[in-house]
Every structure is written in structure tokens, then in C-alpha cells.
Amino acid sequence: MESIYITPEHEPLREQISRFIAREVEPHAQAWEDAGFTPHEVLLKIGAAGLFGLMYDAQHGGADADALTNLVFAEALSQSTFAGFIITMLVHTDMASPHLHHAGTAAQKERYMPGVIAGNTITAVGISEPGAGSDVTGMRTKAVKDGNEGVLNGTKLFNANGVLGDLFFIAAKTGSARHAMSMFIVEKGTPGFTVGRSLDKTGWLCSDTAELVFDKQVIRQRIAMLDAKVRAARAYLYHCAWRVTQQHDVVQDVSMLKALTGELVNEVVQTCQQFHGGMGYMRGMPIERVCCDARILAIGGGATEMMLDEAAKRY
Template sequence: MPASPASCTPSTDPSCGNPEPVNTSIYDTPEHELLRDQVARFLAREVEPHAAAWEEQGFVPREMLRRMGAAGLLGLMFEPEYGGGGADALMNLVFAEALSQSTFGGFIITVLVHTDMAGPHLHHAGSAAQKDRYLRQVTAGEKICAVAITEPGAGSDVAGIRTNAKRHGDHWVLNGTKMFITNGVHADLYFVAAKTGPGKREVSMFIVEKGTPGFSVGRALKKTGWLSSDTAELVFDNVRIPAGHLLGEEGKGFYSVMKNFQTERIALAAMAVGHCQQALKLTLDYVRQRQAFGGPLWDQQAIRQRLSMLDAKTRAARTFMYHCAWRVTQGHDIVQDVSMLKALTGELVNEVLQSCQQFHGGMGYIRETAVERLWRDARVLAIGGGATEVMLEEVAKRY
């Protein structure tokens, strides 16, 4: 949102103060722009006309993920032989940010859990047999994924989980409870973290299919935001799974989770930045039209300066986000960078949405408005995927 020249008056010049495009970065390629255009067309055609109804029903229809799979929009990072795009971290970030131009956070997180938070466990740690059995269906959107790590007493502290798995002959037996699991009700494949030894970090990952005896959805959880994302408590009561459903090496699951956290947190940062971009656009349009005190709200210096500063912060965060993804492509250790990014964007999106909602006045508190939905959906981005305080500790201990 560039500063308006002194001669520019929003109330008389419709072009005054229009934001410049922010869909470019120094890391961009023509392929990135093609992907952005493809996602934008998909959102306009398949998502935006229907997403309000999904908010009411509490989940995104399975058919929507199948359509995304058919369009080649799921599993961009996965190997081409399994239907993936073989893309790098930058291309994957472009997808996540483009998807986050939707104002329906529940839809966005449903997809990103499938592609960036659950699916990568199979992509990174799965055996050839496991990938051959499942990954093509994941990429096609025929099987929906969830990752089950968080528990009632352990969230960001992965080493504190209590769900356990014990080997009995050619099977593992899982017992425990998981909480706040996105896609928990409607998923087909669950990548489950469980303790497999006495050590604090002796955690392993397992593949559990829906319908396995002893595995159940304890309850669907009602949330403040992300209303079209189903979230569940999961119960594992003597769940017997074949030994071949161990995902990766026994006892190495903690490190697998930590590795996948970096992809997850970049995706969540993209979601936060997308929310900021959309909220600022909506609010700029609103304050230029809303008449108060003899003119548009944009004429109030405090409002236009506040929006300008929030836009500056959003652009800075976005540049840092792309830099983090670029560092992934260069093979750098990015734990500190991504922890900073997650903390920064989780707090920023709440700062942006609080001001944008405020500038909408009473309309900002009405359920029919996009800014109210973004405000509700933004809150969890400072909590889920690593709370701000936990992220800052990750940053501090690496100095």
C-alpha cells in the first residue's frame, strides 16, 4: 500500500492508494507465477462460492481434495513416480501462500495439513512399499491424511507424549489419546507418534488406517475459528497394527517430527501472511468507502498511517518467509530462522487483524464479513504448530 502523493485524494480519485502487487519476490520464477494463477483460478471457481456452506457443516467435502488432486495441486513436494511434482521448498511455499489468499482458514488448513504437515511424514520416512501402497492416493486426494502428535498433556513438547506402542511379535500395539487433530474425523490415514522406549525422545511414527479395531474418534471438537476444518480427539485402545506400519526407524520418530516441523511452520507462516494481505486489502477498500466525520475514514491520518505500517510489516515478514524457504533449497540448518518466522508471523497476523477489524467498526464483529472470519481464524496461528513462547525459546537456545 504505497504512500499517496499530496495531490492524491482517495475520496475523489478511485486509483489513489491502490496496493501494488505483492505476488513477486527476488526468488520468483515464471513457474511460480503460473502456479499462483492456477491456484487463484481454482479458488475462484471451486472454493469461494461454496466455502461458507462448509463453515456451517464443519468440514471440507472429500470431493474437494479429489478435485485438487486431479488438478495436480496436492503433493507438489512428492516424487513424480507417486504423482507428485518433485518441487522444491520455494515452489511449495508459493502454493501455500497462493492457497492462503482464500479468506476461509478452515479450508486452507484442511489442505495444508494433508500436503505440508501429515503427507511429508510418508514422503520423507516411508519405505518403498509404504509409498507404493499409499502415496499415489494421497497425491490424488483419494486418501486424506492427518498427523497425530499433540495430546491432552503434550503439545509443543513432543518428548512429553504418553501414547505408547509395544511390539508383540509381528504387530505393534498402540494405547493412548491424541487431541486437537486436524482432519481427525474425516482422514483415512493417520501418522501417529508414540513412545517406544523409556528414553525421553524414544518416539516412533506409525501408520494407522481408519477402521483399525480399537482406533476411534473420541469426539469432534468445536472451535472458535477454522470452522470448516474438522478437529478431533483420537483414542487408541489396544490398536494392533502390522509391524510393517512402523514409519521410518524405530525410536527415531522424534527427529522425524522435528524435521517436518520446519515445513509445517513455513506453511503456517504463509497462511498468516496470506491472512494479513487479504485483511489489509479488505480494510483499505472499506475505509476508502466508509463515510464518517464528513469524509471517508481514509482521510483520518491515524487510520492510514496504521494501515501503512501494518502493510510494511507484512511485506517484511513475507520477504523473510521466502528467504527461509530459499535457505531450505540451499541445504542450510533453518531451525532458528523458521522458529523466528513462526513467532513473528503468528503475532503479526493477530496484530493486523485486530486493527483491521477495529477499522471495520461494528461490521467487523458480524459473522457475514470476511474480516470477522479472518480475525477468528488468525488467533490460532500464534498457538498451533508451536506457540510463540516455545518458538522464541527455540530461537534463544541457538544463540
């Protein structure tokens, strides 16, 4: 596809990643899915290929490339079709390590950036908490100054690369003001810092964690609308049953009802799953099971498209 943004200089990068995926990812990624993580050795190979430091300074081993080059890298990764592998890479390059690149001191960059670019040091970012996801102002993790150091106290949840990470960028409140917060560098193995269990997710399986976001402010209104739709569908259901008792021809009504309710149940459960935030994506949660079970209702017993076609024939 022609583009005013992509130049011929970008194509070798795309081809390099395509070859890497065909050789190093596709033959093994299903095993990574089953294991629940992408092996560190894979990240080391990507680092050795010079792909982890595209936008970072050459003095630390980077390529001093621009954002378009980085976008080509991210887009090319999608050829793998394994989202867990992709997010493992992009959290390292685009979500976690940029905190060091943009806000780190010269000494911090000198200490950590070479390992980050080489793939020796895997990065993760900790923002979400059991009680605070998208609304970072609601976080409870706090940092207090102790001499020249910051002492952190709190818990983070749904941190991509959290289990296998080596260097963590942790958001914490530094005061009582709404926006009083900072990012702190925490090395794996720091006394008092514990990495908990790896969460069992529905997808992104070869990424060792995941995060989903939701907006708490509109939950009541959305639930009310879902309830209204369910009540309307139920009324239609009872109307169809009444028409059967009156010996009416209800083929069109039943076809429309099946199409309507098969789609509606999925809208309801998926919206409720979103309300659960990241926990809705964890295996073993009731909402995860309900979502999986509901999907067939728009397919089995007459797919939505077939039901609508049957209804349309009778106009």
C-alpha cells in the same frame, strides 16, 4: 512484487489456484464453515489438478518440484480467506503426508502415496494429547512391539483432519528414554482405533479439528506480571475515584484509564486463553466466552484510540 525467489514459471501455478478458489471455494466455503468441515470432494478436485504432490516423486504421481513451488501453492491458498479450508489442505500436504515421503519404506510409499497425491487418501497427524501439547516428551501414548507390528495405546487430541482423515501418522513412546518415540501409520478402520467427536472451535471452522500451543514453563511468571498490571490499573482506578471526590478535573485520567484497562483486560484473557492450549479455542469453554465478551471493552464506551486522543489533547 519482484522477488529473487519467484520465477515466471511459478505464476501459472498461482493463477491456477486463484481460479480454483474463485470457482470451487469462495461460493461454498461459508457453508463448509457452518458444517464444520471441508468436503472430501474438494480435496479430490485439488488432487486431480495435480496440486497435492508438488514436492513428491513423479513415480507416485508427484511433480518433483522444489520447496519454493510448494510455498507458492501455500501462499496462493490464502486468497480464499477461509483459514479452515487452508489448514485442511496444508495439514495434508505439509504436516502429515511428509512423514510418509521422508521416512516411509518403499513398500509404504508404493501403497499409500498415489492415493495421498490424488486426494483419495486424506492424511492427518496425531501428536497432541489431553496432557501433552507442544512438549512431545510428555506424551503418554505408547507402542509395544508384537511380532512385526506395533500395538498402540493412548489418546490424541486436536488432530487436524482427524475426523475425515483416512491415514494417520501417530506419534508414540517406544521406551522409557526421553526421546524414545516413533511415528506409526494407522489406517482408518483399524481394529481398536476410534475417531471421537468433532470439536466445536472458535475459528478454523471448516477444518474438522485444530491445535493451539502454549509453554507451561512460564505460566507462573506471566500470571504474576498480569496480576501486577491489574493491581496497578486498580490502584489508578481508585486514585481517579479519589480525585473525583476532591472535585478535580479527571477527564484526562478517565480517558487514560479507559484506554489502559480496555486493552489490559484483553491482554489478560487472551494470555489465559493461551494457557488453556487447544481447549481455549473450543466453543462452550468459559475462557472462550470470556475472550469474546472482553473484546468489546476496548471498543465500546470509547475506543482505545479515541480515549488516548482525548488524553493527549490535555497535555
